[in-house]
Structures are given as structure tokens and as C-alpha cells.
Amino acid sequence: MMRIHSLVIDNVRGIDHLELSGLPETGVVVIHGDNEVGKSTLAEAIDVVLNEKHGGRSRKIQALQPVGKDVAPQITLEATVGPVHFRITKRWLRKKASELQVLGAHPAQFTGGQADDELERILGAHLDRALLQALFLRQDDLGEGISAVGIPSVTTALEKSSGVAEEVVNAEDSELMTKVEAEFLKYFSARQARPAHAYKEAIDTLARAEEKAEAAQEKLASLEGVVESYEKILEDKKAAEGSLPLAKQERAEAGVALEKAQQAAEKAAAQQERVHLAAAEVERLKLLEVQRGELKAGVEAAVKDLQRTAKELDAAREKASSEAVAKAELEEQLESAQAAWSAAREQLKLARRLQAKQECSDLEARIAKLEELDTSLKRAREALRAARDIKEADIKELRSAAQEVAVAQRVHTATAPKLLLSAAPVTEVRVDEDTLAVGEETVVKLAEGTRLEIGAVTAIFEAGAGSQEDSGAAVARAGLRLKEAQDLIGCDTVEEAEALREDYRALREELGRAEREWQLELGEDELAELKERHRQLAEEVAELPAEDIDLRTAEEEEEAARELVEAKEKALAPYRDSATVQEVIRW
Known part of the structure; x- marks a missing residue:
């Protein structure tokens, strides 16, 4: 329940x-x-x-x-x-x-x-798990609910309630459920209770029929529109046929009027053409008169221009000669400045290559340090992988199990039966196979079947069903728990486990320090890229001479040479862009 x-x-x-x-x-x-x-x-x-x-x-x-x-x-x-x-x-x-x-x-x-x-x-x-499953009946899962009739616990309850013999109820239930299931499987699938067989085919047939009916209905609606359009066209045709005779008469009258209008237009066009030709001849004669006057004025102006051009040509030739001399001097100076600039650039390139030689040396030292750090990092990782990571919870379990064993043993010892003997004078007492000399108070531990002989008296201890057996079982359980805890972490004592845990923590901290030092030295670079850069630099500086050129001085000299070239280029630009030669040609 x-x-x-x-x-x-x-x-x-x-x-x-x-x-x-x-x-x-x-x-x-x-x-x-x-x-x-x-x-x-x-x-x-x-x-x-x-x-x-x-x-x-x-x-x-x-x-x-x-x-x-x-x-x-x-x-x-x-x-x-x-x-x-x-x-x-x-x-x-x-x-x-x-x-x-x-x-x-x-x-x-x-x-x-x-x-x-x-x-x-x-x-x-x-x-009853079967009955529990049957109780959760969903609206869309009737099959599971029906199958509850066959649950053994339900059947048994019905038998007891009705007083009918078990074999009769079982037979009736089985026959009823067989018929119900057979009828159900005619129309639904067994696993998911979905429509199947003839029922599914009927549903599919109905869907196809509905689709055909919908298509036919759409086709009928379109045909009704065609019929309406056809009837309207017939009505328009009848109206047009009624007005056709009048239209033919109007067309004949319009044709006669059009022919007369075309004849009048042809006469007017011929007369207009003659007027246009006469006007064009008048305009041509006027234009010839104007052109004659312009030609006369042009001859007079050309004579004046010829005299002025001769004077301008002499001045342009003199200017072109002086510019040619100045241009030649500036070009010679520019060539000398360019040669000095080229030498300064070569000196600067050599200085920069020598600078790369120092960079190669610094990079070699950095790579050596990174490789040393990498070796330390690998050693720290190997040491950490070799160490054992003992969890705090496992140590607590070992400590708790050891304490439980100690408590159980103390309880077992406290509940063990004992016999206190004392005698004066000293008397020998035989306990099983051992002989004890009893004087002052002597403790004899008793176990099942312990045999004591005191003079002529023999006593045999028989332990009842007391707490000693329970405490002994508790000691055994505690010992088993302790053994499981020891096997789990591979240590016999809490002290040994804590020492291993501290060693693991120290190794993990050492690894963290090594990783931080490695990352600090490497930064955002990659060791492989640094090695490749060092190799390239080593190849570049292998053939460099053993001399020292100040990079700053070389840069200043190259800058001064470049500025001189730019100044000469600037001074020469007006002569290159001069239009004096073109002026001579033009004049």
C-alpha cells in the first residue's frame, strides 16, 4: 500500500x-x-x-x-x-x-x-509493480489500462471477492482477454495502439476521397466562372452585330472626305516647298557677304600677329638656353647626391644586419632558458603523475574506521568474562594446560570451555549468549571496514596517508610555480617559432664581418643623404616641368 x-x-x-x-x-x-x-x-x-x-x-x-x-x-x-x-x-x-x-x-x-x-x-x-504501472492510465493509452484485467494481483483479489474457483476465473479472464485483444488487433497496432490493417486502410481511403472531392469542387468553381464569361461574350456579340450596318455607312462617307482632304494637302505641300527654296537662297547670299568681310579683317590681324610672334620667339629661345644650363648643373648635383644616398642606405642595411646579430645572440640565450624551464616543467609533471592523490574523504574514512576498531576492541575487552583469583599462601592453579602461581589478585580470562583445577576442584566455564559474541562481531565488522579503507588508499595508517597527501600537494604547488615561470618567460610566443626565428637570424648573420657600426649614426647619415636628394629633386622639378621649350616650338 x-x-x-x-x-x-x-x-x-x-x-x-x-x-x-x-x-x-x-x-x-x-x-x-x-x-x-x-x-x-x-x-x-x-x-x-x-x-x-x-x-x-x-x-x-x-x-x-x-x-x-x-x-x-x-x-x-x-x-x-x-x-x-x-x-x-x-x-x-x-x-x-x-x-x-x-x-x-x-x-x-x-x-x-x-x-x-x-x-x-x-x-x-x-x-505490486505490475498493478502500480496499471494505475497510471493516460487518456491516449487505453491498451495498458485494459491489460490491467490480466494482472495476477487483480485476478486474485476478484477471485477472493467473488468466491469463484480460481481455475474458472482464470479461464474466463483468459478467454475474454484473448477475444478483446484479437478484436483490438484487427484495427490497431499491438505496440503503440495506432490505427492499423483495415482500419488504417479505411482512414487512408477516406483521406484520398476527401482530397479528390476537394479537387473536383475547385475545378467546378473554375468552370462556373468560364461559363459566365462565355455568356457575357455572346451578349456583346449580339449588340455589335445590331450596330454593324450603321458603322459601314459612316465608314464609306468618311472615306470620300478623306480622299478630298489628301488632294488639298498635296497641293499645299508643293507650294510650301517652293517658298522654302527661295528663302534658303537669300540666306546663302547673306552668309557669303559676311564671310568676305571676315576674311579681309583676318588678313590684317595675321600681319600684326606675325610681327608680335617674331619678338616672342627670340625671348623664348634666350630663356630656354639659360634654363638648359641650370638644369644640367642640378642634374649633376642630383646624381652625386643619389650616389651618396645609395652608399648611406647600404651602410644602414649593414648596421641593421649587425643589430640582428645581437638579437640572434639574445634569442639564443632566451631559448636556452626556456628549454631549461621546459625540462623542469616535465620533471614536475612526471613527479606529480607518479605521486598518489589521496582524497580528504578517504583519509577521514580511514581515521573513522581505525577509531571504530579501537572502540570495538575496548568494548570487546571490557565485555570479556574474567575470573579474579587470590590466595595466601601462594597456591598453584591449573588453567587448561598452563599452571599459575596465585598469590595476590590474579586475572584469568575465560573463554568457552576454559578448564580450571584448584586443588581437588575442577571448574569448566560455559559462556552464555551474552554481549561478548556481539562485541566480537562488532570487532570483526570494524576490522573489515578498516581493511577496505586501507586497501582503497594503499596505506595502513592515517599518518602515512596524510604524509602522502602533503607530498602530493607540495608536488602540485611545485608544478604550478614551474608553469607560471614558463608562461612568464614565454609570454605570447611559441617555442618552436622562437627556434625557427633564431635559425633564420643565424643564417642571415653567419657571413657578417666582425665590425661595429652605430645604428643610430647610420640612420642619421641615411636620413641626411635622403633629404639632400629630395632637395635636389625639388630644385630640379621646375626645370623638368618648364614649358619654355614648348613655347619656342609654339612661337
């Missing part, structure tokens, strides 16, 4: 948060509401939290995810199953978790896979 005390649902389908508490232990709880408000989700939430593991990703679990939200479905159920009162919380899909709290006389707590397994054990021990 199961009683549900409370249910909390977060981010399940369309439910953001829902909490049901204070549910009665007897009677029937009815949940009502409009369609699609989440009534079925409540039953499904109980089903999933009891029967699905928190790490699963089945379609049933995927269906819990709210649409359009990046949140994890979570369900908490508090219930009593048989004698066990528990609270189970499960979260799926994101940040998966499972936590089971057993409440009541023997409280316990489980997490993760242990929580799932313990819940399954509780349900299996105190519930």
Missing part, C-alpha cells in the same frame, strides 16, 4: 511550480479543471519520479521539458510505502540529481544512482 503525503513540481511541461501538501490518508482526491491545464501532468509526474532514473533521457523524460525554456524538470514526492516513509527528489536533463531521504524510525539518506536503486528496492519489496 502507498500513501502520498505531498507533491512538488518545478518546470514540468506547462507547470512552472506546483505544490500539493496536506493530502488526506483516506478517501479519494479529485483534481478537476479545464483541458490542457496540467491535470494529466500530475499523474505523469508521480509515475516518472517513481519509475524513471534521474540519468535517463527516454522520450517520457524528454517530454517533461517546458517548451522554449532552458530549465531542468524537478519533482519531489513524499510518500509512505508499506512501513517505509520517504521523500524522493529527482532532477533530469540539466544538472541531473537524485536524493532519497528515508524518514521514520531508521532514517537514512541516499544520492545519485544509490538513491534510484534504493527507491526501486523499496517499491519492489512493498508494492
